[in-house]
Structure formats: C-alpha cells, structure tokens
Amino acid sequence: MVRPRTNRQRAEVTVIGAGTFGHAIADSISRSEIRTALVTRSETRLERIRQMLARSSPYLMAQRLGDAPLGEYVFLALPSADIAEVVGRLASYHSEETLGYVSLSKGLTAPDGETPHELLSRRFGSIRSAVISGPSLADEMPKHGAHFVVASSSHTLADKLVLLMDGEYTSATGSNDPTGIEWAGITKNAVTLGFHACLAATGSLNQAGAFAGQLFTEIYDYALTMGASPRSFAGIAGIGDLMATSHASTSRNVRAGQLIGSGHSVGEAEARIKQVVESLHTIPLLERRINQDHAATTTPTITALSNRIVGNLAHEQWIASLTSR
Ligand SMILES: NC(=O)C1=CN([C@@H]2O[C@H](COP(=O)(O)OP(=O)(O)OC[C@H]3O[C@@H](n4cnc5c(N)ncnc54)[C@H](OP(=O)(O)O)[C@@H]3O)[C@@H](O)[C@H]2O)C=CC1
C-alpha cells in the first residue's frame, strides 16, 4: 500500500536541500518506489513544497530539517559553502540506522576548504561517506535522464547507492575513488567558469582554451597529490561533466563566468543568477588551500582568477594578465 507523503515517518532516503537538484534527485529516487523525504530548512517553503509534491510520486514526502529521523541514506543537495553548518546540525541526531551520507556538491566547504567528502568522512567515517557526481543538469533529467558516478571507499555503500540511483530515468556506475570523482566535479565547475570568463573578457576561443587548460592542470596536479586517480578525470564525472556543463546555456557556472568576464562583480552575478554558483566560492577557497598545502608550488592561473573574484585584482588588470601571457 502506498503511504502518505506528509507525515513524520522515517524515509529510506532523506534528501537535504530542496533546491533545483534536491527536487530532481528526490523525484528520481522516489519513482523507484523508495520512500524518499525532501527536506527543507524553511517552514514557509515547506507548505509550498508539499503542494508541489502532491503532483509527483506518492513515495515522495516533504519534511523540515530536524522534524523527522534521518533516512538510511542521507543525500546532501546543498551549496558546498553551507555543508559544514548543516553537517554540524546532523551530527546531533545521527543514529546507527543511517548507513550512508552522500555529497552531491561540486565545490569546497567553508571556511577551511575541506571537500564535502573529507568533511563527511571526518564526522561519520569513510565507510559511511560517498560522493555522487556526473553530467546531471537538473532541468534535463526528467526528459533525457542522467548517468551518475557513485564513489565510496566502501564497496557495500557504493553498490547500494548504484541500486538506488538505477531508476526510471537515471542510472549509475560505481567507483572506489571518491577523492578523484569529487575533485573532477570541483575542477569542472572552476574550469567552466574560467573558460567563459576568459572568453567574455577577450572574445578569443584560443585565449579561453589556453586559460582553461592551464587552470585545469593546476587543479588536476593538486588533486593527484590528494590521491585522486587520473581515470576519474578522464571519465563521465570528469571530462564528461566538463563538456556537458560548459555547453549548457542554463549552467550557473557558465552564466557566472560570462558575467565576471564582462566586468560584473560576484555580488552582481549572484543577484542575477539567484542560485548557487559553486565555483565563485570554491576558487578563493581552493587558492588558499593549495597555497597553504604547497608553499613551493605556483598556481598563477588560480591565483589571478581568485583575486579577480574577491576583488583584489581590478577587472582590467586581470584581462591584462590574460593577454600578456
Ligand atoms: N542543479 C544542477 O543541475 C546540479 C547541481 N549539483 C550540485 O548540487 C548542489 C545544490 O545545487 P542546486 O540544488 O542546484 O542549488 P539551489 O541553489 O537550487 O538550491 C540549494 C538549496 O540548498 C538549501 N540550502 C541553502 N543554504 C542552506 C543552509 N545554510 N542550510 C540548509 N540548507 C541550505 C536550500 O534549500 P531549502 O531552502 O529548501 O532548505 C536551497 O534551495 C550544488 O553543489 C550543485 O553543484 C550537482 C549536479 C547538478
């Protein structure tokens, strides 16, 4: 028998963050008749979300953060900058019945630049932690589906999550390289923004391609020192996601890159886009993290882009740095 959506019962899967991607993932999982809760922090949005869900799968319900026990699998569909704060709150009602915490984010956490998987592993243990990534533009998913990569150092957890993601319009492949899969997603967002910023600033595909290649190399070299496998960058969650995102007119990182490259500030870009743009927060965190870890390594492309984003380098000076190379 199909259960009601809006009670406080325990779901099998809890998706925290009722934004664009949280909705898409919760919809996809619940269509496989898996009891799924989409969790919002907002009392006012809760009613609106419940009304929206009334038209979707009967296995999908809306809950407010803290109002119901966590599911067996907890998916975090949050801006990476906010993950540390939410994970801090989850730790107080974590139970042994929660078997896995899954990051869907493609950025670094504030304030220290930890990756979401590093943070989850530190709080809940690496065998309970996983990453899901891959080309998955939310607006396309119901019509064209998406193929994900599910990565965890626990084979048991990765296998279970592959089954959960194998749905009406989604499928997944397992990986034992959470570090590589996560860094490949972080890299694709930063490189997408960098490519489109350089293209908008110079009008040159040749310049933008060279800039993107240098940016990619600096992040990739660092990710390898963190233990990432090169194959993860070559695969679906690496080059696959980079190509899909950088061609998407709906991509937030593309649009932010175009605005930054046209001389807009971060505040102006965020005000226009009104959704999370991961790379705007991640590039400055990345610059700090790499330079702290590798005092001897130079990362001129990341540093110049970070300085442009945080306002330490004037737009004209950043453009001059691009064309003088
Ligand atoms: N959109 C896409 O196509 C894809 C997105 N992703 C990744 O998924 C993540 C989420 O993206 P997306 O859903 O698009 O972003 P949105 O900006 O649409 O939504 C993010 C949601 O996170 C919740 N949130 C924000 N801040 C906090 C906070 N401090 N505490 C608790 N909840 C918070 C809000 O939900 P509420 O107010 O309901 O609590 C908000 O609606 C990002 O890291 C993105 O890179 C990955 C693949 C594809």
Ligand SMILES: O=C(CO)COP(=O)(O)O
């Ligand atoms: O990660 C994504 C697609 O795989 C979504 O990209 P944007 O955040 O740039 O929209």
